[in-house]
Amino acid sequence: MVGLGRAGAAAARALATHAEGSLVRAWDAQADAAQLARAAGLRALGVEVVLGGDGLEALAGVGSVVKSPGVPPEVPVLAAAARRGLLVIDELDLGWRLVPAPTVAVTGTNGKSTVAALCVAALAEHGLEPVLSGNTDFGPPLSELSLGPPPRSVVAEVSSYQAESSPALAVDGAVFTNLTPDHLNRHRTMEAYAAAKRALFVREDGAVPVVATNLDDRLGRALAAEVEERGGRAVGYGCSEDAEFRIAGCRWDLHGAELEIDSPDGALNLATALPGPYNAANATSVLALGHGLGLAAGPTLAALSAATPIRGRFEVVDVGRPFDVVVDFAYSVDSVAAVLAMARALVEPRGGRLVTVLGIVGRAGRLTGREVGRVAREGSDHLVLSGASYRGESRLLTLEQLAAGARAAAGGSVEIVIDRRQAIGRALAAARPGDLVVILGRGPIDREATDARGGGYLLDDRQAARELA
Numbered sequence: 001m002v003g004l005g006r007a008g009a010a011a012a013r014a015l016a017t018h019a020e021g022s023l024v025r026a027w028d029a030q031a032d033a034a035q036l037a038r039a040a041g042l043r044a045l046g047v048e049v050v051l052g053g054d055g056l057e058a059l060a061g062v063g064s065v066v067k068s069p070g071v072p073p074e075v076p077v078l079a080a081a082a083r084r085g086l087l088v089i090d091e092l093d094l095g096w097r098l099v100p101a102p103t104v105a106v107t108g109t110n111g112k113s114t115v116a117a118l119c120v121a122a123l124a125e126h127g128l129e130p131v132l133s134g135n136t137d138f139g140p141p142l143s144e145l146s147l148g149p150p151p152r153s154v155v156a157e158v159s160s161y162q163a164e165s166s167p168a169l170a171v172d173g174a175v176f177t178n179l180t181p182d183h184l185n186r187h188r189t190m191e192a193y194a195a196a197k198r199a200l201f202v203r204e205d206g207a208v209p210v211v212a213t214n215l216d217d218r219l220g221r222a223l224a225a226e227v228e229e230r231g232g233r234a235v236g237y238g239c240s241e242d243a244e245f246r247i248a249g250c251r252w253d254l255h256g257a258e259l260e261i262d263s264p265d266g267a268l269n270l271a272t273a274l275p276g277p278y279n280a281a282n283a284t285s286v287l288a289l290g291h292g293l294g295l296a297a298g299p300t301l302a303a304l305s306a307a308t309p310i311r312g313r314f315e316v317v318d319v320g321r322p323f324d325v326v327v328d329f330a331y332s333v334d335s336v337a338a339v340l341a342m343a344r345a346l347v348e349p350r351g352g353r354l355v356t357v358l359g360i361v362g363r364a365g366r367l368t369g370r371e372v373g374r375v376a377r378e379g380s381d382h383l384v385l386s387g388a389s390y391r392g393e394s395r396l397l398t399l400e401q402l403a404a405g406a407r408a409a410a411g412g413s414v415e416i417v418i419d420r421r422q423a424i425g426r427a428l429a430a431a432r433p434g435d436l437v438v439i440l441g442r443g444p445i446d447r448e449a450t451d452a453r454g455g456g457y458l459l460d461d462r463q464a465a466r467e468l469a
Contacts, residue, residue, distance in 0.1 A: 001047075002055060002077055003068025004028040007135075009038045010144035011066050011091040014098055016045040017147060025050065027058040027077065032454035056080055063087070066094050069135055069161040092134060092158065093166035095142025103154040104289070105134075107163065107200055108177025108214070110335050111282045113138065114274070115175050116157040117310045118286045118303070125303035126295050128153045135159040137444050138310065160196035167203075173210040173293055174201060175285050179219040180334035194219050198226075207232035212288035214281065215240040237288040238281060245288040250280045254316060254324060254346055261287065265297050273308050276342045312443030314339065317462045319469035322433035323352070327461045329443025331360045333371045336440060340379030343438050352434035353381035354412075357427045359388030359420055359441045360398050369401025376402070376440075377411035382430050385416045386423030388441055392452030420448060420459060425468040439465060 001012040004026055012026045024047045028035050031051040039049040050058045055077030059065075064087040067078060073088075081088050096103065104123070106116040116132060123130040132139035134156035142156055156171070163169070179194055201208050201223050207230035214220035216238035224234035237245040248267075249260035252275045259270040259280050272283055283304050290300040309315050317325040324346075330339040336358070343354050358376045360369060377383050385402050387395030399418065406414050417423035424439060431437050439461045448459040 001026040001066050001068075002028075002058075002075075003071040004030075004035055004038050004042075004049075005068050005070055007091040007141040007143070008066075008068030008071075009042070010141040010147075011068070011094050012042050012047055013045060014094065014143040014146045015066065016042065016047050018098060023061060024048070025058050025062060027051070027055040029053070029055065030453070034454045059084070059086075064089070066091060067165060069159060073165065088165060089167065090162045090165040092142050092156065092162040093169050095133070095144070095146065096156075096166070096169050096171075098143060098146035099150065099154060101145075101151045101154050102128075103156055103171045104130075104173040104175070105156045105158045105169075105171040105200055105208075106175045106177070107158040107160070107197055108175075109180045109332070110338070111177040111278060111285075112136075112157050112159075113329075114279065114282045114310055114313050115177055115285055116155050118283060118307055119155045119175065119289065121303040121307045122286050122290055122295075122300045123153060123155065125299040126290075130155050132157070135162055158200055160193055163200040164196035166199070169200070170203075170206070171200070171208055173289055174208045174212075175289050176201065176211065176213040176217075176220050176223055177282070177285065178214055178217045180332060198223065202226045202230060206230060209233065210289070210292040211235070212237060212245075212285050212292060214238050214285065215243045216281070233292050235288040235292040237284045245284050245291070247280050247284055250277055252276055252280075254326075259283065263287065263297070264291065268297060268301065270301055271305055275314065278338055278342075279314070310444075312445070312462075314342070315462065317465050319428070319466055321428075321431070321469050323431040323435040323437060325428075325437045325439065325465050325469070327439045327443065327465070329441070329445075331362070331372070331441045333368055333375055336372055337375045337379060339438065339440065340376065343436050344379060347434070347436045350434050352436055353432065354379065355382045355384070355427050355431050355435055355437045356380040357384045357386060357423050357437070357439040357441075358402065359386035359395070359423070360402065361388045361390035361442060361445065362393065366397055366401055369398050370405035370408075373402035373405025373407075374409040377406040377409040377414055379411070381412040382427070383412055383414045384423045384427045384430075385414065386420045386441075387418045388420055389449040390445060390447075392449045392455070420461075421464050421468070424461065424464050428465065428469050437465075 129152040131151040136157040215236040227234040246262040446460040449456040
């Protein structure tokens with residue numbers, strides 16, 4: 001097992017349980033407090049744990065390698081395993097092999113978490129008792145499900161990091177949301193990123209049996225054609241005229257939307273608590289998937305009507321002030337632009353201003369930070385740039401890129417406040433009655449890292465906004 005993050009530790013426990021009597025060894029480059037605690041638990045299960053170094057010595061005597069999603073394939077231990085001809089798979093692939101339940105996968109650059117949550121709600125309404133899993137903040141890694149009672153069905157949120165290393169994974173249904181620039185620190189090019197996503201849907205002559213795919217997206221249209229060519233069923237959704245589930249109308253405000261959807265079952269009307277055009281697409285994707293799976297539209301519509309926004313995805317935070325506050329996970333160029341365009345449409349009719357807090361977690365900010373900073377300033381009346389760190393990556397290097405992009409752009413005023421909590425406070429202090437404060441970049445993340453050795457402290461943007469207001 002390479003990598004002992006949340007998913008890697010779950011996979012190591014699953015291997016120790018299901019491969020009793022076999023050698024199970026786990027390695028991680030870090031030896032911080034969190035890894036030491038995980039190592040102690042795994043050793044109690046009979047797992048050999050190696051911490052530190054390059055991991056090459058951990059390959060001695062093993063026949064296959066399972067990797068945690070966050071570990072890139074070019075790290076020395078995985079590169080060496082590939083040269084030796086060892087089977088290398090992702091934790092998701094291992095989980096799928098160990099959990100014998102019908103599985104629906106959700107992937108795409110944006111909207112995965114919302115669509116996965118809506119899929120769970122819809123399948124539950126149909127009595128299928130789904131469990132949310134995969135690369136999500138809201139459920140366990142898939143391999144962890146093998147340690148308890150078998151689920152009746154699974155909805156898995158799948159990242160490109162997982163799909164690219166899951167050769168056996170063959171899900172029963174899948175949703176594709178969109179493809180926009182992201183994770184280029186890992187994939188390097190958009191072509192490689194698209195290929196990683198494509199791997200979930202089509203393999204040589206095979207395809208996922210039922211796919212709901214966004215026909216407003218270039219890759220979505222290509223996937224629809226490829227799935228159909230290989231004998232699968234592709235149900236298109238979006239605003240395109242040829243979409244089976246076409247969004248014909250969308251009226252929305254801060255607290256929800258009313259949709260008109262043309263479908264094979266006729267015109268459908270949906271009132272949802274999820275606002276905005278991209279949430280209209282998210283909800284419609286679930287109707288398309290349900291239709292492809294042969295599920296009646298009525299229960300699916302009921303589930304979508306009852307669904308509430310998930311934590312940290314355009315989540316309205318009540319701060320008891322004469323302005324509104326929204327927290328969202330958006331951090332890429334397209335997602336930040338989309339959220340700010342949506343926010344602008346809300347405040348302009350009432351004469352309010354858009355006040356934005358932005359900080360990016362993760363290493364990708366060094367590559368895309370300038371563009372994100374540019375679109376953030378162009379879309380805001382007042383922009384507060386902050387530092388942010390998830391795994392101990394330097395907040396100053398990313399902040400430098402954001403600031404450079406913002407300074408080179410035209411738009412509202414800009415200030416820089418390195419401390420995230422103080423930045424939120426500055427934005428709230430600048431807000432006037434009728435304004436909208438949008439806090440971007442961390443969403444549901446409730447921990448701020450201070451170093452790469454596991455140091456950090458609790459910080460929830462929503463709670464900070466309530467306290468500071």
